[in-house]
Amino acid sequence: MGALAAAVSTMRLLGEYRPSRVLFLGTCGAYDDRLALDDCLAATEVLALSLDELEGRSYRPAIETTRWMADWSLPFPGHCVAVPPAITQTAEGALHFALRASAEHLELAGVFAACKEAQIPVAAALVVANRVGPSAHKEWQASHAGASRRLVAALREHGIFA
Numbered sequence: 001m002g003a004l005a006a007a008v009s010t011m012r013l014l015g016e017y018r019p020s021r022v023l024f025l026g027t028c029g030a031y032d033d034r035l036a037l038d039d040c041l042a043a044t045e046v047l048a049l050s051l052d053e054l055e056g057r058s059y060r061p062a063i064e065t066t067r068w069m070a071d072w073s074l075p076f077p078g079h080c081v082a083v084p085p086a087i088t089q090t091a092e093g094a095l096h097f098a099l100r101a102s103a104e105h106l107e108l109a110g111v112f113a114a115c116k117e118a119q120i121p122v123a124a125a126l127v128v129a130n131r132v133g134p135s136a137h138k139e140w141q142a143s144h145a146g147a148s149r150r151l152v153a154a155l156r157e158h159g160i161f162a
Contacts, residue, residue, distance in 0.1 A: 003048065003083055006110030014118045021071070021121040023160070025151060027129035027144045028081060028105040029088075029136050031098035035079070035128045038147055040154045043124035044070050044078035047101055048109040050085055054096045068112035071121035075158040081126065083109035087136065094132040104132050125160075127151035 014022075028041075035041065048066040052058040060066060070078075082101035088094055097104060108124055115122035129147040130139035155161050 002106055003085075003108075003110035003113075006107035007114045008110075010111045010114035011118065014114060014120055019120060022111070022115050022123075023074075024108065024111050024122065024124040025148075025155075026105060026107070026124070026126050027140065027147050027151075028103040028126040029130045029132040029140070030103055030128045031082075031094045031101065031132050034098075034102045037128050037130070037143065038150050039128045040076045040151055041079045041103065041126050041128070042070065042074035042076040043081040043103075043105070043108060043126060045080040045101075046070075046108050046112045046124070047080060047082050049082045049097070049100060051088070051093050051096060054100070065113065066109075068109065068116055068122075070112075070123045071115075072123050074123055074125050075160070076125060076154070079103055081105050081108055081124070083107070088132050089134060089136070091133045097132070103128065125151060125155060127154075 046068045079102035127147045129144040130136045
Protein backbone atom coordinates (compact mmCIF):
# COMPACT_ATOMS: atom_id res chain seq x y z
CA MET A 1 0.00 0.00 0.00
CA GLY A 2 1.32 3.41 -0.94
CA ALA A 3 3.57 4.85 -3.62
CA LEU A 4 6.89 3.89 -2.04
CA ALA A 5 5.94 0.23 -1.57
CA ALA A 6 4.52 0.19 -5.11
CA ALA A 7 7.77 1.57 -6.53
CA VAL A 8 9.88 -1.03 -4.72
CA SER A 9 7.60 -3.92 -5.72
CA THR A 10 7.37 -2.70 -9.30
CA MET A 11 11.17 -2.46 -9.64
CA ARG A 12 11.51 -5.99 -8.27
CA LEU A 13 8.87 -7.32 -10.68
CA LEU A 14 10.37 -5.48 -13.65
CA GLY A 15 13.73 -7.07 -12.91
CA GLU A 16 12.21 -10.51 -12.47
CA TYR A 17 9.88 -10.57 -15.49
CA ARG A 18 11.48 -8.00 -17.84
CA PRO A 19 8.19 -7.04 -19.57
CA SER A 20 8.10 -5.02 -22.78
CA ARG A 21 5.47 -2.76 -21.20
CA VAL A 22 3.28 -2.48 -18.10
CA LEU A 23 -0.47 -2.00 -17.81
CA PHE A 24 -1.55 -1.15 -14.27
CA LEU A 25 -5.18 -1.89 -13.30
CA GLY A 26 -6.93 -0.64 -10.18
CA THR A 27 -9.71 1.24 -8.46
CA CYS A 28 -9.71 4.93 -7.65
CA GLY A 29 -11.76 7.59 -5.94
CA ALA A 30 -13.38 10.48 -7.83
CA TYR A 31 -12.87 14.04 -6.57
CA ASP A 32 -15.95 15.55 -8.20
CA ASP A 33 -18.72 14.99 -10.76
CA ARG A 34 -16.38 14.64 -13.74
CA LEU A 35 -16.37 10.91 -12.94
CA ALA A 36 -19.22 8.67 -11.82
CA LEU A 37 -19.07 5.42 -9.91
CA ASP A 38 -18.01 2.55 -12.21
CA ASP A 39 -16.54 4.91 -14.82
CA CYS A 40 -13.42 3.49 -16.44
CA LEU A 41 -10.59 5.89 -17.16
CA ALA A 42 -7.08 6.00 -18.50
CA ALA A 43 -4.54 7.75 -16.29
CA THR A 44 -2.90 10.03 -18.84
CA GLU A 45 -1.02 12.04 -16.21
CA VAL A 46 0.00 11.08 -12.68
CA LEU A 47 0.78 13.73 -10.03
CA ALA A 48 2.45 13.14 -6.66
CA LEU A 49 0.78 15.82 -4.56
CA SER A 50 -0.25 16.59 -0.99
CA LEU A 51 -2.84 18.81 0.65
CA ASP A 52 -0.03 20.61 2.46
CA GLU A 53 1.48 21.52 -0.91
CA LEU A 54 -1.87 22.64 -2.32
CA GLU A 55 -2.60 24.73 0.77
CA GLY A 56 0.87 26.31 0.85
CA ARG A 57 2.22 24.69 4.04
CA SER A 58 4.93 22.72 2.27
CA TYR A 59 6.76 22.43 -1.02
CA ARG A 60 8.96 19.98 -2.86
CA PRO A 61 12.45 20.73 -4.18
CA ALA A 62 12.31 21.67 -7.88
CA ILE A 63 14.55 18.73 -8.77
CA GLU A 64 12.03 16.14 -7.51
CA THR A 65 9.93 14.42 -10.16
CA THR A 66 6.25 14.75 -9.29
CA ARG A 67 4.60 14.27 -12.69
CA TRP A 68 4.58 11.30 -15.04
CA MET A 69 2.77 10.79 -18.35
CA ALA A 70 1.36 7.53 -19.69
CA ASP A 71 3.31 6.07 -22.59
CA TRP A 72 0.40 4.78 -24.64
CA SER A 73 -3.32 5.36 -25.04
CA LEU A 74 -6.13 3.22 -23.72
CA PRO A 75 -9.74 3.12 -25.00
CA PHE A 76 -11.10 5.11 -22.03
CA PRO A 77 -11.41 8.84 -21.35
CA GLY A 78 -8.08 10.24 -20.17
CA HIS A 79 -7.79 11.86 -16.75
CA CYS A 80 -5.11 13.24 -14.49
CA VAL A 81 -4.75 11.15 -11.30
CA ALA A 82 -3.38 12.56 -8.04
CA VAL A 83 -1.30 10.39 -5.74
CA PRO A 84 -1.34 11.87 -2.23
CA PRO A 85 0.67 10.38 0.64
CA ALA A 86 -2.55 9.26 2.37
CA ILE A 87 -6.27 8.86 1.71
CA THR A 88 -8.12 12.16 1.54
CA GLN A 89 -10.93 12.08 4.12
CA THR A 90 -12.57 15.48 3.78
CA ALA A 91 -14.81 17.07 1.18
CA GLU A 92 -12.66 20.20 1.43
CA GLY A 93 -9.54 18.19 0.65
CA ALA A 94 -11.24 16.61 -2.35
CA LEU A 95 -12.15 20.09 -3.63
CA HIS A 96 -8.50 21.18 -3.39
CA PHE A 97 -7.28 18.14 -5.31
CA ALA A 98 -10.07 18.50 -7.89
CA LEU A 99 -8.36 21.68 -9.11
CA ARG A 100 -5.47 19.53 -10.33
CA ALA A 101 -6.86 16.03 -10.94
CA SER A 102 -10.05 14.04 -11.45
CA ALA A 103 -9.21 11.01 -9.32
CA GLU A 104 -7.13 9.76 -6.41
CA HIS A 105 -5.01 6.61 -6.27
CA LEU A 106 -2.34 5.83 -3.68
CA GLU A 107 0.15 3.69 -5.63
CA LEU A 108 0.23 4.96 -9.19
CA ALA A 109 3.14 7.42 -8.82
CA GLY A 110 5.35 4.61 -7.54
CA VAL A 111 4.46 2.32 -10.43
CA PHE A 112 4.99 5.05 -13.04
CA ALA A 113 8.26 6.21 -11.43
CA ALA A 114 9.66 2.66 -11.41
CA CYS A 115 8.67 2.01 -15.01
CA LYS A 116 10.12 5.32 -16.18
CA GLU A 117 13.38 4.61 -14.32
CA ALA A 118 13.56 1.17 -15.97
CA GLN A 119 12.59 2.66 -19.35
CA ILE A 120 9.55 0.39 -19.61
CA PRO A 121 6.44 1.95 -21.22
CA VAL A 122 3.56 2.20 -18.76
CA ALA A 123 -0.16 2.97 -18.82
CA ALA A 124 -2.95 2.63 -16.26
CA ALA A 125 -6.63 1.79 -16.48
CA LEU A 126 -8.67 2.61 -13.39
CA VAL A 127 -12.30 2.30 -12.39
CA VAL A 128 -14.07 4.63 -9.95
CA ALA A 129 -15.08 2.70 -6.83
CA ASN A 130 -15.90 5.63 -4.53
CA ARG A 131 -16.18 9.36 -4.05
CA VAL A 132 -13.26 10.90 -2.18
CA GLY A 133 -14.32 12.22 1.23
CA PRO A 134 -15.69 11.17 4.61
CA SER A 135 -17.57 8.06 3.41
CA ALA A 136 -14.98 6.91 0.86
CA HIS A 137 -13.72 3.85 2.72
CA LYS A 138 -17.17 2.36 3.32
CA GLU A 139 -18.16 3.08 -0.27
CA TRP A 140 -14.93 1.50 -1.56
CA GLN A 141 -15.43 -1.61 0.60
CA ALA A 142 -18.94 -2.06 -0.80
CA SER A 143 -18.05 -1.51 -4.45
CA HIS A 144 -14.40 -2.26 -5.23
CA ALA A 145 -14.87 -5.92 -6.21
CA GLY A 146 -17.74 -5.17 -8.61
CA ALA A 147 -15.96 -2.13 -10.00
CA SER A 148 -12.84 -4.21 -10.62
CA ARG A 149 -14.88 -6.79 -12.54
CA ARG A 150 -16.39 -3.93 -14.56
CA LEU A 151 -12.91 -2.69 -15.50
CA VAL A 152 -11.74 -6.12 -16.64
CA ALA A 153 -14.94 -6.60 -18.66
CA ALA A 154 -14.48 -3.19 -20.31
CA LEU A 155 -10.88 -4.03 -21.20
CA ARG A 156 -12.05 -7.34 -22.71
CA GLU A 157 -14.74 -5.51 -24.71
CA HIS A 158 -11.97 -3.36 -26.22
CA GLY A 159 -9.76 -6.37 -26.98
CA ILE A 160 -7.13 -5.56 -24.35
CA PHE A 161 -7.59 -8.95 -22.66
CA ALA A 162 -8.64 -12.19 -24.31
